[in-house]
Amino acid sequence: MPFSLRVVSVERSLFExxxxxxxANGADGELGxxxxxxxxxxxxxxxxxxxxxxxxxxxxxVGGGFLEVLPDRVTVLADVAEHADEISVQQAExxxxxxxxxxxxxxxxxxxxxxxxxxxxxxxxLRLARTRRG
Amino acid sequence: MPAFxxxxxxxxxxxxxxxxxKAMQVVAATRxxxxxxxxxxxxxxxxxxxxxxxxxxxxxTEYKHPFLVRREGKRAVMILVTTDRGLCGAINVNNIxxxxxxxxxxxTEQQRYVTLGRKGRDFLLRYRRNVIAEVSNLPDRPxxxxxxxxxxxxxxEYAKGETDAVLLCYSKWISTMRQEPAIRVLIPAEIPKREAxxxxxxxxxxxxxxxxxxxxxxxxxxxxxxxxxAVLENKASEYSAKMIAMQNATNAAGDLIDALTLYAxxxxxxxxxxxxxxxxxxxxxxxxx
Numbered sequence: 001m002p003f004s005l006r007v008v009s010v011e012r013s014l015f016e017x018x019x020x021x022x023x024a025n026g027a028d029g030e031l032g033x034x035x036x037x038x039x040x041x042x043x044x045x046x047x048x049x050x051x052x053x054x055x056x057x058x059x060x061x062v063g064g065g066f067l068e069v070l071p072d073r074v075t076v077l078a079d080v081a082e083h084a085d086e087i088s089v090q091q092a093e094x095x096x097x098x099x100x101x102x103x104x105x106x107x108x109x110x111x112x113x114x115x116x117x118x119x120x121x122x123x124x125x126l127r128l129a130r131t132r133r134g
Numbered sequence: 135m136p137a138f139x140x141x142x143x144x145x146x147x148x149x150x151x152x153x154x155x156k157a158m159q160v161v162a163a164t165r166x167x168x169x170x171x172x173x174x175x176x177x178x179x180x181x182x183x184x185x186x187x188x189x190x191x192x193x194x195t196e197y198k199h200p201f202l203v204r205r206e207g208k209r210a211v212m213i214l215v216t217t218d219r220g221l222c223g224a225i226n227v228n229n230i231x232x233x234x235x236x237x238x239x240x241x242t243e244q245q246r247y248v249t250l251g252r253k254g255r256d257f258l259l260r261y262r263r264n265v266i267a268e269v270s271n272l273p274d275r276p277x278x279x280x281x282x283x284x285x286x287x288x289x290x291e292y293a294k295g296e297t298d299a300v301l302l303c304y305s306k307w308i309s310t311m312r313q314e315p316a317i318r319v320l321i322p323a324e325i326p327k328r329e330a331x332x333x334x335x336x337x338x339x340x341x342x343x344x345x346x347x348x349x350x351x352x353x354x355x356x357x358x359x360x361x362x363x364a365v366l367e368n369k370a371s372e373y374s375a376k377m378i379a380m381q382n383a384t385n386a387a388g389d390l391i392d393a394l395t396l397y398a399x400x401x402x403x404x405x406x407x408x409x410x411x412x413x414x415x416x417x418x419x420x421x422x423x
Contacts (some may be wrong), residue, residue: 006178006182008178008182010179010359010362011180011277013175013178013179026342027342027347028342028343032409035146035371039339040339040340040341041186041189041190041339041342041348042339042341042342042343042348043343043348055311060407066186066351066352068339073161073246075182077179077182077183077186077355080278080279081357089280108288112329128177
């Protein structure tokens with residue numbers, strides 16, 4: 001019994017359709033959604049979003065956002081999102097290097113969270129790109 | 135009377151201008167279509183965001199996020215969206231006027247601005263207004279990351295208690311012929327009410343983490359999304375206005391060419407007549423002699 005999933009970012013809609021299984025990177029750890037999951041609202045951390053439908057599997061990168069599970073449908077509100085094959089490894093590596101450099105210096109609390117987040121995003125992108133290439 | 139050649143030269147120059155305005159009109163029309171598509175693309179996210187906010191708001195009734203609390207003071211930060219380039223009619227002038235007028239009417243104690251777009255920034259700086267953040271030269275399909283830092287500055291001012299409201303002014307796209315300045319109050323945030331008869335999902339969520347944290351995350355994003363949408367809609371308005379402005383310019387050039395052609399013909403005819411008169415009177419003088 002598949003359920004309907006919609007992945008939207010501010011800039012575009014990335015996925016819409018019936019799926020069998022979704023794995024996301026929630027604030028309290030990785031979570032898998034199967035049909036008839038209890039209604040849920042969670043914050044997402046930067047990471048992969050794995051979608052299984054039919055025999056296919058799709059990989060998306062989600063740079064944080066929200067996931068809502070309702071009895072009949074699941075929605076992902078992503079801050080930033082890309083299909084796995086759109087990830088630029090070079091850009092991600094650069095972003096990681098920049099964030100690491102910044103974090104090495106002295107920072108205010110808000111800058112600290114900002115660069116921590118940037119670092120987490122870059123690392124999640126790289127991890128995803130690597131699994132993609134096997 | 136100017137020489138015939140000079141008028142013809144003038145007509146040629148206007149024809150060149152007309153070619154340019156015509157081309158700009160066509161380009162604006164294409165870009166308008168793209169800008170409208172970009173606005174459309176943000177709708178699903180924005181609609182969904184409002185739906186979730188409504189649901190979460192109904193659950194976490196005890197908790198008041200600072201962005202939802204009304205403050206009495208008369209200090210405000212206005213986020214003013216304008217275009218980067220001109221030749222687009224009156225939309226920037228209208229926006230700037232609407233924004234400054236609104237500020238003067240409602241927020242007399244302290245007025246500060248965040249500008250998105252070069253025209254607004256240049257204007258406000260020329261009139262010595264307080265601009266605390268700006269972004270200019272936004273591409274046609276800006277990513278949210280470009281707009282975000284400036285918005286964050288405004289939100290932080292509110293969080294620090296340095297301002298009592300955050301406002302937004304942009305050009306609302308009504309039709310190709312009509313764009314109007316729109317002013318919205320971003321903070322204190324007003325979450326649109328559910329339409330009558332439309333029941334929210336009755337499901338009681340499991341929250342991870344607790345509802346307050348989810349609301350804390352959602353509200354700033356809700357505000358950011360509104361600004362981002364405004365930037366995109368302003369682009370659509372810009373290209374509509376530009377298209378109309380360039381169409382008018384093309385028509386005006388055509389009228390001018392017609393008028394000048396008529397004038398050129400008259401001048402040429404006058405020249406011929408004068409010449410004839412001279413020949414005739416010359417011949418008469420010769421035969422009389």
